Structure formats: structure tokens, C-alpha cells
Amino acid sequence: MLRLDTRFLPGFSEELKAHAPLLLEAREALLAKRGQKGAMLGWMDLPEDTETLREIRRFREQNPWVEDFVLLGIGGSALGPKALEAAFADSGVRFHYVDHVEPEPIRKLLQSLNPHKTLVNAVSKSGATAETLAGLLLFLDWLKAHLGEAWRRHLVVTTDPKGGALRALAGREGLRAFAIPEEVGGRFSVLSPVGLLPLAFAGADLDALLMGARKANEQALAPLEESLPLKTALLHHLHRHLPIAVFMVYSERLRYLPAWFVQLHDESLGKRDQEGRRVGTTALPALGPQDQHAQVQLFREGPLDKLLTLVIPESPVEDLPLPPVGELPEAGYLFGKTLFRLLKAEAEATYQALAEAGQRVYALYLSEVSPYTIGWLLQHLMWQTAFLGELWGVNAFDQPGVELGKRLTRAFLEGEG
Amino acid sequence: MLRLDTRFLPGFSEELKAHAPLLLEAREALLAKRGQKGAMLGWMDLPEDTETLREIRRFREQNPWVEDFVLLGIGGSALGPKALEAAFADSGVRFHYVDHVEPEPIRKLLQSLNPHKTLVNAVSKSGATAETLAGLLLFLDWLKAHLGEAWRRHLVVTTDPKGGALRALAGREGLRAFAIPEEVGGRFSVLSPVGLLPLAFAGADLDALLMGARKANEQALAPLEESLPLKTALLHHLHRHLPIAVFMVYSERLRYLPAWFVQLHDESLGKRDQEGRRVGTTALPALGPQDQHAQVQLFREGPLDKLLTLVIPESPVEDLPLPPVGELPEAGYLFGKTLFRLLKAEAEATYQALAEAGQRVYALYLSEVSPYTIGWLLQHLMWQTAFLGELWGVNAFDQPGVELGKRLTRAFLEGEG
Structure with missing residues (x-):
């Protein structure tokens, strides 16, 4: 209420x-303007999208091994999930937000994580956010060095349904990718997979x-x-x-x-x-x-x-x-x-x-x-x-x-x- | 520079x-006004106070068993230590700030801590801050329930040199107490024991x-x-x-x-x-x-x-x-x-x-x-x-x-x- x-x-x-x-x-x-292309009013429809929720739940169930969840994203890609995870996390999975580009804390984080138990989620609508790409270079390199070909199971992207570097990467490498609907902008995306995917791992009540x-x-x-x-x-x-x-x-x-x-x-x-x-x-x-x-x-x-x-x-x-x-x-x-x-x-x-x-x-x-x-x-x-x-x-x-x-x-x- | x-x-x-x-x-x-009683300009002299620093170091060395440090304090009693600990912590000691009175996170914290490895630091200049006293009731009760008479080693107070409830508690129970100089107010106290004590446990370079x-x-x-x-x-x-x-x-x-x-x-x-x-x-x-x-x-x-x-x-x-x-x-x-x-x-x-x-x-x-x-x-x-x-x-x-x-x-x- x-x-x-x-x-x-x-x-x-x-x-x-x-x-x-x-x-x-x-x-x-x-x-x-609802329904007009480019009006960016897709956030109005997100609460009804139970199909995406089902997909995300399935993905979470397929990956029970995750102990650390690293979210690479900034602004609208991080603020919503962080706010809700801090409030409702209940699963024991540890969350780490790389929503910055300061070397010392990222170095420390990389040293503290077990790659075998870490899922990295790169989040950017455009796929072109410099901070997110920089973090992704570091984590991709780290996953490959520790896991060899198995790195692909440890990286999931949340991005545009069609365009951008993250979508292209997912296509080339066969990564799991979740879509931020075209008509949903970053700061209105918390109820899209931007928020729902981390929150599923946090064990929050998404329904x-x-x-x-x-x-x-x-x-x-x-x-x-x-x-x-x-x-x-x-x-x-x-x-x-x-x-x-x-x-x-x-x-x-x-x-x-x-x-x-x-x-x-x-x-x-x-x-x-x-x-x-x-x-x-x-x-x-x-x-x-x-x-x-x-x-x-x-x-x-x-x-x-x-x-x-x-x-x-x-x-x-x-x-x-x-x-x-x-x-x-x-x-x-x-x-x-x-x-x-x-x-x-x-x-x-x-x-x-x-x-x-x-x-x-x-x-x-x-x-x-x-x-x-x-x-x-x-x-x-x-x-x-x-x-x-x-x-x-x-x-x-x-x-x-x-x-x-x-x-x-x-x-x-x-x-x- | x-x-x-x-x-x-x-x-x-x-x-x-x-x-x-x-x-x-x-x-x-x-x-x-420097040196005038009540002018509250004591913060100007804190950087020269190497004697307090020595005492705090000694206390830290006497308590190598600490794995979790709980700071009970709000406003000027928490903001400074938190800012510096987040920047410079290097000891592995975990810090927890009870700078609020929401029941659910405090309940969770109490359940997660090992009382034998926990040091509680109650911080209030006046000793009368309601939030800090409420937290102290909960932690005192918890320490006593788990540690019996040994609870006194697990609580240290930082407060006025003479007055207030925390100073009185320390006197009655023989607790270790550090003084916030009379002429230093809360928001100017980060370089007093308010900040130095937690930072000594964090392993920051206080010199x-x-x-x-x-x-x-x-x-x-x-x-x-x-x-x-x-x-x-x-x-x-x-x-x-x-x-x-x-x-x-x-x-x-x-x-x-x-x-x-x-x-x-x-x-x-x-x-x-x-x-x-x-x-x-x-x-x-x-x-x-x-x-x-x-x-x-x-x-x-x-x-x-x-x-x-x-x-x-x-x-x-x-x-x-x-x-x-x-x-x-x-x-x-x-x-x-x-x-x-x-x-x-x-x-x-x-x-x-x-x-x-x-x-x-x-x-x-x-x-x-x-x-x-x-x-x-x-x-x-x-x-x-x-x-x-x-x-x-x-x-x-x-x-x-x-x-x-x-x-x-x-x-x-x-x-x-």
C-alpha cells in the first residue's frame, strides 16, 4: 500500500x-504517444511481461553454482538493481557493482573472486558505454585466463534486442543475452531484465x-x-x-x-x-x-x-x-x-x-x-x-x-x- | 598534494x-577564539595529538582477535570513519555501521556475527544519542547473552571526557573508553578517536x-x-x-x-x-x-x-x-x-x-x-x-x-x- x-x-x-x-x-x-516508435514508453508495459520473468527464472535455475554476481554497468544499468538487491537479497549470493573505472578496487575485486563460482553480467542498452566496455575487457580477459573455453558460461549480457557491441559479442560467441526492450531507456529499465536478472539471483520476490x-x-x-x-x-x-x-x-x-x-x-x-x-x-x-x-x-x-x-x-x-x-x-x-x-x-x-x-x-x-x-x-x-x-x-x-x-x-x- | x-x-x-x-x-x-572555552575549535589541534594515536595503537595491538568491528554511532560519529575505512581498509577486519534504527538489518547482522570475534564501539559525544543508545541496548544484551562476564572486553566507548551515559557506563563497568576532546564537535571529530580507533583496526596509515x-x-x-x-x-x-x-x-x-x-x-x-x-x-x-x-x-x-x-x-x-x-x-x-x-x-x-x-x-x-x-x-x-x-x-x-x-x-x- x-x-x-x-x-x-x-x-x-x-x-x-x-x-x-x-x-x-x-x-x-x-x-x-503510447505505442509510437521512439516515444520510449515501453516501461509502462514491463510489469505485465511475465514471459521474460519466466525465462529469467529458468536461467537462474540452470545456474545454481553462482556464488558471486558481478554487475558491469553504470547509471540506469546499476542504480535500480543495486537499490532493490540491497533491500531484498535473501539467497546468500554476493553482489559486486563495477559501476566505475577506478583501478584499485577492481584489482582487489578480481583478486578476491573465485572465477569458477562467478557470473558476470554486462549491462548496457547501447552496448557502447565506455565504463562498461572497459570493465568487460578486464573481466573477459580474467575469465578466459582462468576458465579457458568455459568462460562463455560465466558471462551473460543484458542489452538492446538487436544492435550494439554487447549484442554482437553474444551473437559471435553464443553467449546468453537478455533484451532491454527497444522502447525502454536506461533509467526506466529497473523492471526489465536489467533489474530482474540480478534480483532473480538475489532471491527477491519478483512476482x-x-x-x-x-x-x-x-x-x-x-x-x-x-x-x-x-x-x-x-x-x-x-x-x-x-x-x-x-x-x-x-x-x-x-x-x-x-x-x-x-x-x-x-x-x-x-x-x-x-x-x-x-x-x-x-x-x-x-x-x-x-x-x-x-x-x-x-x-x-x-x-x-x-x-x-x-x-x-x-x-x-x-x-x-x-x-x-x-x-x-x-x-x-x-x-x-x-x-x-x-x-x-x-x-x-x-x-x-x-x-x-x-x-x-x-x-x-x-x-x-x-x-x-x-x-x-x-x-x-x-x-x-x-x-x-x-x-x-x-x-x-x-x-x-x-x-x-x-x-x-x-x-x-x-x-x- | x-x-x-x-x-x-x-x-x-x-x-x-x-x-x-x-x-x-x-x-x-x-x-x-582559539583556546576559548566553548568555541569548539579543538579540531585544529587534533593532527598534533600523537599521544592519543599511541594509545589507540596500543589498544589495537592488545586486541588482535577482532574479526568484526561494529560501530554504533550516527552523523558525525559514523560518516568520517566510514568514508576513510572504505578508502583505506587493509587489515581484513570487517566493518559494520549501525547508524540507523531499522530492525530487519540489525536482526540480520546479529545473526551473522560471531560474538567471540566481535568488537563493538559505541560512539557519541553527548552519550545521549537515542539511535546509539538503542543500538547499544541490543548489542549489550547480545554480548552478555553469549559471553557472560567476558562481554566487557568486547565493548569500547568513544565519548565525552567526563559526562554522559557512555562515560558513566564505562566508569561503572570498567570498560575501555576513549575521549572526544571537550572542544571537538561531532562533525569535526574524524581525526579524534572517533575516526582513529576504527581506522587502527582497519589498518589504515594513521601517521x-x-x-x-x-x-x-x-x-x-x-x-x-x-x-x-x-x-x-x-x-x-x-x-x-x-x-x-x-x-x-x-x-x-x-x-x-x-x-x-x-x-x-x-x-x-x-x-x-x-x-x-x-x-x-x-x-x-x-x-x-x-x-x-x-x-x-x-x-x-x-x-x-x-x-x-x-x-x-x-x-x-x-x-x-x-x-x-x-x-x-x-x-x-x-x-x-x-x-x-x-x-x-x-x-x-x-x-x-x-x-x-x-x-x-x-x-x-x-x-x-x-x-x-x-x-x-x-x-x-x-x-x-x-x-x-x-x-x-x-x-x-x-x-x-x-x-x-x-x-x-x-x-x-x-x-x-
């Missing part, structure tokens, strides 16, 4: 009524994850009053003059979720609009309670330049009572309370304290942290982002601003020797 | 001359760390032209109208450094000034190259509302050449290059692309990522922050804005049943 709370934004229901035509028009404009995502789809298309993503999109639209959108999550298991949201929000919406104006707000990742001891001082007394989203679980999966320990009477006020109750009290206290400080803040309550609620939340946030693209007049599905960096990298790489 | 580069901010040397009186006055005002920090002290007090912290403080001062201060680090080993900086900057400077005005800029954590695929689109095409600091290493400690792998001719442009060269090319390309987009950006170059350069960088950033406190008219060493949250937490905790 995902629930929006706007108790500290009292005029919101009037705003919702006033903006109904705008919101419904934005939704209509978005849905009108529940997709079921939750289907719930978000339902709500996205529902009448305005029940359409959560239209409502949260409006919240961001009404506060677009505030430069910073804080995304603060009260769950240690979800510690990598803010980074996934940052990419989704920033790379989708930080754009020139049709008139060439610079639009977008800057997502700021935050965790509760850690950031009560880091960022909340600024949120309370610093500039009122933020819209804050608090993601708060309403109940634990399994709680821990705090034992009365005679040696520590100073902590007596905690005896007999539970850990989750402390967590919840801190979240509610922060929510209220931020509102009292004059910041704009709302909450998304999760009934609990589970694959079902997080599947729902992820797909919800994708809809929110897509709606905001319509409202702000930008294409939420491209990233023209990163091209210059790629060209310059190549130039620096060639030029320096 | 730490080096400031302002090539894309051409007017900076004139600005430095024009602001010389202001900067020198700020430094004088800060240094005039080099403190030597680097002494270099920053030297520069802080040097004539303006050589005073790196005064210069970077001025950069932030000149851009204080921009709401966002991006701190982007091109090093996977330093992946937790941005979170440490966020606390230092936000909690020190996000304040009401003497006239009651809300001041402070919001630090935004970023990593290279990961965020080229996440935030750089927004940095390039979104609003020009940021000052960006790029932290870039100039050479690797140990590089990795990219092997020419016949199976992957599409990556031919990388054959024979090294991984670090790719990293450096990406950093330089991003630096230039951000400047060309019209963002305000400067670089801090590290000769390499080592305890020496990072000790230097950390202490440099503490000086920068302290100088900014003077320039912005706020007390960089208190955190009044978090008190309401603490009171409300207690109320919610008591009230709900």
Missing part, C-alpha cells in the same frame, strides 16, 4: 481541483515486485482523485520555483533508493524546454534518521528553497524489542519500546519539525518495506516523472546534455598519448 | 585581491593521515596567496547566491566522502545569522563517473544555480592496463589504454563540459588518493567551513535546529502507548 499525505499543505485539494484540466491533458498527451508495479499503472490511469502519480506530479509542478527536491527515505534497507530517484528525476527533467529555457529541479538524496544528524539543521534553519518528499514505512516486517539492560539505566526511556517504534517516532517528529520550520513537505507512506510496496513506489515515481515531462514541456526520455562529455572523453583519451 | 584549479573562473585572482581584507579579518576573528592534516593547518595559517582554505572559502562566499554546492568526487574508494562533506557543510552553515536571516547553501553529493550518467544532464542543461567542486586524483596508486581482447573489437579504442587514464579523461571532459554549459565550477586536484592527501583534504574542508562561518555570520559549531526534532521524537515515543 502506498499512501499520499499532504496534511501540512492545506490548500492542496483546492489546487488539485483547479489544475484538473491541466493534469488530465498532460496524461492524455502522454498516453497518446510481488511486478504486482506492485501493476498497481501503480492502475492508479496512473485512474480518475484524478485516485491517481497518485498525477497528484505527486502536481505537488512538484506547484513547487517548481523551489530549486531543490529532497527525497528522504526512512529505511536502511532502501539506502540506495534515493540515488536511483536522483537519476530518474534529474536526467529526465533537467532539460531545455521548447523555448530553450533551462528547466528542472535538483533532487537531493537523504536518509532517515541519518540525515537528521546531517542535513536537517539546514532544512530547518537554512533557506526555504526546498520541496521535501518523506518516504515512511508504517509497519515493520519483523520488529526488535529493546531489552531493559540494567547496566544502562540512562536508556530507561527506551526499555520495552521497539526499534521500529523509535524509527517511526523519529520520522513523524522530523515531518512535523520541517513543516513548522516553514519548508514545503509531504509524505509517501508505505504499509511496509516489501517487494510489493517498492515495486509500486518505483513505477509510481516513473509515472510522476513522465507526467512532469509533459507539464514542463521537456522530453523526459532523452539525455542530450551528456553527449558533449562523451565526445570530450574520447578526445582526451586519444589526445594524451 | 592538494591543488586548487580555477581555470574556468577567470576573474578569481582579482576577486582574491579585492577580498583580502575581508578574508584576513575572518581568519583573525576565528583564530582569536600519514595526520601528517596530511598538519599540511592543511599550515596552509590555513599561511599568507593569503598560499592559503588554500581561505581561497576555497572565498569561492563559496562569492557564489552564496547560488542555492546548491555540488561536491563531486572522482574516486570509487572515496564514495562515502561526499556524505561526510554534506554534514560538515550543511549542519555548520545552514543557520540563522545574527539578524535572523536564513543562510547557507545546500551541498549536493555526487560521484564520478557514476553521476555523468545521472546528474550531469541536469547540471548541463538545467538551471545555472550551482557552484560545483570537482575532486580529481591526478595519478593512481596502482593502475590497470586494458587488455586487447580479440572477442571484443568494438572496444578497440580502449586497448592498451589504462583504466586510470579513462577515469582522468572522463573527469577532465566533465570539468570542461560543465564550464562550457555556463555552470560555475572549480577543481581540487589530489596528487593521488592516499591517507596523506585525504587527511589534508578533510582538514582543509574543516578550515573552509570554519572560515565560511565567519564570513556568513553564523556559529559553525552548534546545531540548534535539530533540538525540536529530538523533543518531538521523545514525545511521539512516550505518547503512542
Whole structure:
């Protein structure tokens, strides 16, 4: 269950009524592009794709020997799987993310792994990502050196259905390859094989994850009053003059979720609009309670330049009572309370304290942290982002601003020797 | 070696001359408080404290049995040790940070640890941090249940020299206790036992760390032209109208450094000034190259509302050449290059692309990522922050804005049943 709370934004229901035509028009404009080639709306259909899920499950069952899973991928190819694996891993398989190009940690990783028990998953939609290809050269070389011809069983690629270097490699060498559907971009790909394959090895409940995502789809298309993503999109639209959108999550298991949201929000919406104006707000990742001891001082007394989203679980999966320990009477006020109750009290206290400080803040309550609620939340946030693209007049599905960096990298790489 | 580069901010040397009186006055005002009770400037002296370092080393040598190190602490008690341990751990001791209060991960951790091989370090300046006390109840109970009277050897506290619950516990039970000097606050405590104790168990080179920090002290007090912290403080001062201060680090080993900086900057400077005005800029954590695929689109095409600091290493400690792998001719442009060269090319390309987009950006170059350069960088950033406190008219060493949250937490905790 995902629930929006706007108790500290009292005029919101009037705003919702006033903006109904705008919101419904934005939704209509978005849905009108569904199925159009190049519209990149394939993420809407991923929660229904049970055939891919079956294939992935079969592959996981065929490879029970895997003890270490190395994901070579960066940005949208790593942030989603990492967030979900950290939350729901249950199989004992160890995960390693090579989403960087620093030599020392990669050297250390290669020394620590047993190649016979390692599965390498190279993930890139285009197949041309420099960081991923660099990592792949190192791991391919390492697998071949240790396993000879058997290396092919230890490398699986997730990439475009037809084009690019990874697809070509898989074709030439007979590697297992999973497809990222043509109409699904990197930051919208967590429910494609990009996320599902690692999560199958992590032992996460993928049926529940997709079921939750289907719930978000339902709500996205529902009448305005029940359409959560239209409502949260409006919240961001009404506060677009505030430069910073804080995304603060009260769950240690979800510690990598803010980074996934940052990419989704920033790379989708930080754009020139049709008139060439610079639009977008800057997502700021935050965790509760850690950031009560880091960022909340600024949120309370610093500039009122933020819209804050608090993601708060309403109940634990399994709680821990705090034992009365005679040696520590100073902590007596905690005896007999539970850990989750402390967590919840801190979240509610922060929510209220931020509102009292004059910041704009709302909450998304999760009934609990589970694959079902997080599947729902992820797909919800994708809809929110897509709606905001319509409202702000930008294409939420491209990233023209990163091209210059790629060209310059190549130039620096060639030029320096 | 730490080096400031302002090539894309051409007017900076004139600005430095024009602001010389202001900067020198700020430094004088800060240094005039040195030694005053309650000024909280003890962090300036930590790099010279070799006696504490000796004690910590002795303690580490007396406890060679430790295989798992559990740090109970949050905010300034965890962010610094975590950043440095992730960068420089070399001993094989496994580190676990209980800097949260979510029941499920703590339950899992307790089940996975061998109490006979585990050292628990409870860290809180005040000794009153609710999250840390909650964790301590659980771990104390667990140690006693498994070890009986021997539990006392497995718990060490780092806290105020005299007051608070942790100091009292240590006194009553005869536990080993390390002192956070009275004049050192949490977010300035990384070079006190807060950081040094875990890092001794991690096997990091603490002499080099403190030597680097002494270099920053030297520069802080040097004539303006050589005073790196005064210069970077001025950069932030000149851009204080921009709401966002991006701190982007091109090093996977330093992946937790941005979170440490966020606390230092936000909690020190996000304040009401003497006239009651809300001041402070919001630090935004970023990593290279990961965020080229996440935030750089927004940095390039979104609003020009940021000052960006790029932290870039100039050479690797140990590089990795990219092997020419016949199976992957599409990556031919990388054959024979090294991984670090790719990293450096990406950093330089991003630096230039951000400047060309019209963002305000400067670089801090590290000769390499080592305890020496990072000790230097950390202490440099503490000086920068302290100088900014003077320039912005706020007390960089208190955190009044978090008190309401603490009171409300207690109320919610008591009230709900």
C-alpha cells in the first residue's frame, strides 16, 4: 500500500481541483504517444511481461553454482538493481557493482573472486558505454585466463534486442543475452531484465515486485482523485520555483533508493524546454534518521528553497524489542519500546519539525518495506516523472546534455598519448 | 598534494585581491577564539595529538582477535570513519555501521556475527544519542547473552571526557573508553578517536593521515596567496547566491566522502545569522563517473544555480592496463589504454563540459588518493567551513535546529502507548 499525505499543505485539494484540466491533458498527451516508435514508453508495459520473468527464472535455475554476481554497468544499468538487491537479497549470493573505472578496487575485486563460482553480467542498452566496455575487457580477459573455453558460461549480457557491441559479442560467441526492450531507456529499465536478472539471483520476490508495479499503472490511469502519480506530479509542478527536491527515505534497507530517484528525476527533467529555457529541479538524496544528524539543521534553519518528499514505512516486517539492560539505566526511556517504534517516532517528529520550520513537505507512506510496496513506489515515481515531462514541456526520455562529455572523453583519451 | 584549479573562473585572482581584507579579518576573528572555552575549535589541534594515536595503537595491538568491528554511532560519529575505512581498509577486519534504527538489518547482522570475534564501539559525544543508545541496548544484551562476564572486553566507548551515559557506563563497568576532546564537535571529530580507533583496526596509515592534516593547518595559517582554505572559502562566499554546492568526487574508494562533506557543510552553515536571516547553501553529493550518467544532464542543461567542486586524483596508486581482447573489437579504442587514464579523461571532459554549459565550477586536484592527501583534504574542508562561518555570520559549531526534532521524537515515543 502506498499512501499520499499532504496534511501540512492545506490548500492542496483546492489546487488539485483547479489544475484538473491541466493534469488530465498532460496524461492524455502522454498516453497518446503510447505505442509510437521512439516515444520510449515501453516501461509502462514491463510489469505485465511475465514471459521474460519466466525465462529469467529458468536461467537462474540452470545456474545454481553462482556464488558471486558481478554487475558491469553504470547509471540506469546499476542504480535500480543495486537499490532493490540491497533491500531484498535473501539467497546468500554476493553482489559486486563495477559501476566505475577506478583501478584499485577492481584489482582487489578480481583478486578476491573465485572465477569458477562467478557470473558476470554486462549491462548496457547501447552496448557502447565506455565504463562498461572497459570493465568487460578486464573481466573477459580474467575469465578466459582462468576458465579457458568455459568462460562463455560465466558471462551473460543484458542489452538492446538487436544492435550494439554487447549484442554482437553474444551473437559471435553464443553467449546468453537478455533484451532491454527497444522502447525502454536506461533509467526506466529497473523492471526489465536489467533489474530482474540480478534480483532473480538475489532471491527477491519478483512476482510481488511486478504486482506492485501493476498497481501503480492502475492508479496512473485512474480518475484524478485516485491517481497518485498525477497528484505527486502536481505537488512538484506547484513547487517548481523551489530549486531543490529532497527525497528522504526512512529505511536502511532502501539506502540506495534515493540515488536511483536522483537519476530518474534529474536526467529526465533537467532539460531545455521548447523555448530553450533551462528547466528542472535538483533532487537531493537523504536518509532517515541519518540525515537528521546531517542535513536537517539546514532544512530547518537554512533557506526555504526546498520541496521535501518523506518516504515512511508504517509497519515493520519483523520488529526488535529493546531489552531493559540494567547496566544502562540512562536508556530507561527506551526499555520495552521497539526499534521500529523509535524509527517511526523519529520520522513523524522530523515531518512535523520541517513543516513548522516553514519548508514545503509531504509524505509517501508505505504499509511496509516489501517487494510489493517498492515495486509500486518505483513505477509510481516513473509515472510522476513522465507526467512532469509533459507539464514542463521537456522530453523526459532523452539525455542530450551528456553527449558533449562523451565526445570530450574520447578526445582526451586519444589526445594524451 | 592538494591543488586548487580555477581555470574556468577567470576573474578569481582579482576577486582574491579585492577580498583580502575581508578574508584576513575572518581568519583573525576565528583564530582569536582559539583556546576559548566553548568555541569548539579543538579540531585544529587534533593532527598534533600523537599521544592519543599511541594509545589507540596500543589498544589495537592488545586486541588482535577482532574479526568484526561494529560501530554504533550516527552523523558525525559514523560518516568520517566510514568514508576513510572504505578508502583505506587493509587489515581484513570487517566493518559494520549501525547508524540507523531499522530492525530487519540489525536482526540480520546479529545473526551473522560471531560474538567471540566481535568488537563493538559505541560512539557519541553527548552519550545521549537515542539511535546509539538503542543500538547499544541490543548489542549489550547480545554480548552478555553469549559471553557472560567476558562481554566487557568486547565493548569500547568513544565519548565525552567526563559526562554522559557512555562515560558513566564505562566508569561503572570498567570498560575501555576513549575521549572526544571537550572542544571537538561531532562533525569535526574524524581525526579524534572517533575516526582513529576504527581506522587502527582497519589498518589504515594513521601517521600519514595526520601528517596530511598538519599540511592543511599550515596552509590555513599561511599568507593569503598560499592559503588554500581561505581561497576555497572565498569561492563559496562569492557564489552564496547560488542555492546548491555540488561536491563531486572522482574516486570509487572515496564514495562515502561526499556524505561526510554534506554534514560538515550543511549542519555548520545552514543557520540563522545574527539578524535572523536564513543562510547557507545546500551541498549536493555526487560521484564520478557514476553521476555523468545521472546528474550531469541536469547540471548541463538545467538551471545555472550551482557552484560545483570537482575532486580529481591526478595519478593512481596502482593502475590497470586494458587488455586487447580479440572477442571484443568494438572496444578497440580502449586497448592498451589504462583504466586510470579513462577515469582522468572522463573527469577532465566533465570539468570542461560543465564550464562550457555556463555552470560555475572549480577543481581540487589530489596528487593521488592516499591517507596523506585525504587527511589534508578533510582538514582543509574543516578550515573552509570554519572560515565560511565567519564570513556568513553564523556559529559553525552548534546545531540548534535539530533540538525540536529530538523533543518531538521523545514525545511521539512516550505518547503512542
